[in-house]
Amino acid sequence: MPSKLALVLAAATFASAQNITVANLTTGANCACTELAATYGDLVITSNASTYTAEATDYWDIRADLLPGCIFMPTDADQVAVKILTPPQFPGSNINGGVLLALNNMTTITIAADNSTFDVSPGNRWVDVYEALTPYGLYAIGGRLKTIGVPGLELIGGFHYLINKYGYAMDNVLSYDVVLGNGTQVVVNSTSNPDLFWALKGGANNYGIVTKFTVIALPIPYISTTIQTFNESAVPAFIDATANFAANNPPDIAAGSVISITYNQTTGEIVPSLLGVQEGTESPPSRFANFSAIPSTLALNNVLTPIEWHSQLDPPNQMFRVQFASKTMKPNSTQLYQIYEAWKSALEDVSDVEGLVPTFVMNTMPASAASVAMTNGVGNTWGLDDTQSYIIFQYSTGWANASDDLRMLNWASKMLDYWHLQNQELELASEFVYMGDAGDFQDPFAGFPLENVQKMREIRDVYDPLGTFKRLNWGGFKLGN
Structure with missing residues (x-):
């Protein structure tokens, strides 16, 4: 879950008051866990603890399950603060055998007296935020599904239903409290460390550990x-409505959706579906009229509080292995339908894969969402054209067995590369890849403007000169050198 940070300390330890340098990866992890347990007691979960398995596998994707040497669950920023001294010949390991920093205990949510902002700690999930805000008649630009964590979404950009009017989740963060790789705690906003403020808006976990977000x-x-x-x-008709919605969703009415087509391996059934949300009480929501005009098997319209809506949307947890893969294109219903048809036909190639759960997802990116970043005086790292709308087409695939991992990766990547090339030839392609929809074989930063990536690396080297989060935190997408 996004409330966990795979900060790998197999060759070092961390504590707020001391540095320990070791000369062996295995003993380094053991040393780190021993020192943490001596200092923080019950906040450290070792591999023989009854709660270890539950915490180590608290991810919705089984492929994310690894075996850390221990799990540290700090309760505040002081406990998160790290100082790491690692010999260069021992650059760390993956989280297997390392230290997993789980932020689940940091769950504070504080609403400002004037109701204009709120502070949220990184152990929260967005359903917790919506539950806290709803009694005050408030909402926020955060995760669309129930169990999405706050820090992961905020740091990779963040899709929400109402981005056409209010921008992406990252554009709604006014301040970050950050623990840097040397243990320093800094406040980051438009006037304090403004360069880092910009870099955190889409820069993922390359800069530090955020212990508090102040959000609109x-x-x-x-x-x-x-x-x-x-x-x-x-x-x-469904794909035509999707392309039309992507191209024509101005910010006068805040509205957005989750749009997908799912294949049922058992029945062979194809099911297009729309989850649509519009600000206000107009019901049915008029922004989805093109979808409502299509004969449906279900049409359920409601006016709800945010928490009533989001508490329903709970993705499966630990049910299967999952692979995302996506590319971005300009709205074009003819080409999008061809991409869908190719995906449907390609399902025959993997029809024997046990537990196959494939979904063709279409996430819309209205031009007006990028305009928010262009006009807020800060911007973000994506550097998107605010005159062009896009659609992200994503292959979201679940399956049962690890033995099929490579096969499913190759299946998706081959298909993705082919259609991206076709879109390039038709001048429909964008190089942007959203981290939340990306496969682990993709490099989202390659789709950012080159000058932005270079600036992000320079900022990283200023705030993390020892490369703590480049060398020791192997999770997520990295900026490179």
């Missing part, structure tokens, strides 16, 4: 929601 609270007590499903015969 929106006075939105109610949202109008729609859940619609369709038969396979509706796919052409």
Whole structure:
């Protein structure tokens, strides 16, 4: 889960008051765990503890399950603060056998007296935030699904339903409290460390550990929601409505969606579905009229509080292995339908894979969402054109067995590369890859403007000159050298 940070300390230890340098990876991990346990007691979970397995596997994707040497669960920023001295010949290991820093105990949410902002600690999930905000008639730009964690979404950019008016999650963060790789705690905002403030907006976990986010609270007590499903015969009209929605979603009405087409391996059924949200109480929400005009198998419209909506949307946890893979393109219904048809046909190539759960996802990126960053005086690292809307087409695939991992990766990557090339030839392609929809074989930073990536690396080297988060924190996407 995003409330955990795989900060690998197999060749070092961390504590707020001391540095320990060791000369062996295995003994380094043991030393780190021993020192942490001596200092923090019950906040350290060792491999023989009854709660170890539950914490080590608290991820929705089974492929993320690894075996750390111990798990440290700090309760505040002082306990997070790290000082790491690692000999260069021992650059660390993966989290197997290392120290997993789990931020689950840091769950404070504080709403400002004027209700304009709130402070949130990194152990929260977005459903916790919405639950805290709803009694005050407030909402926030955060995760669309129930169990998405706060820090992961904020640091990679953050899709929400209402981005066309309010921008991405990162554009709604006003301040960060950050622990740097040398243990220093800094406040990061538009006037304090403004270069790092910009870099954190899409820079992922390359700079430090964020122990508090200050986020804009929106006075939105109610949202109008729609859940619609369709038969396979509706796919052409469904994709046409998706492309139209992507290209024509101006910010006068805040609205957005989760749009997908799912294949059922058991029945062979294809099910297009829409989860739509619009600000306010107009029901059914008018922004989804093109979808509502398609004959459906289900059309459920409601006016709900944010927590009533988000508490329903709980993705499966630890049910299967998962691979994302995505590319970005300009809205074009003809080409998008061809990409879908190719995906559907390619399912025959993996039809024998046990536990196959494939979904074709279409995430829309309205041009106005990028405009928020262009006008807030800060910007973000993505550098998107605010005159162009996009669609991210994603292959989201689940399966049962580790023996099929490589096969499923190759299946998705081959298909993805082919259609991206076709889109390039038609001048429909964007090189942008959203981290939240990316496969582990993809490099999202390669799709950022080159000058932004260079600037991000320079900022990283200023705030983390020893490369703590480059060398020892192997999780997530890295900026490179």
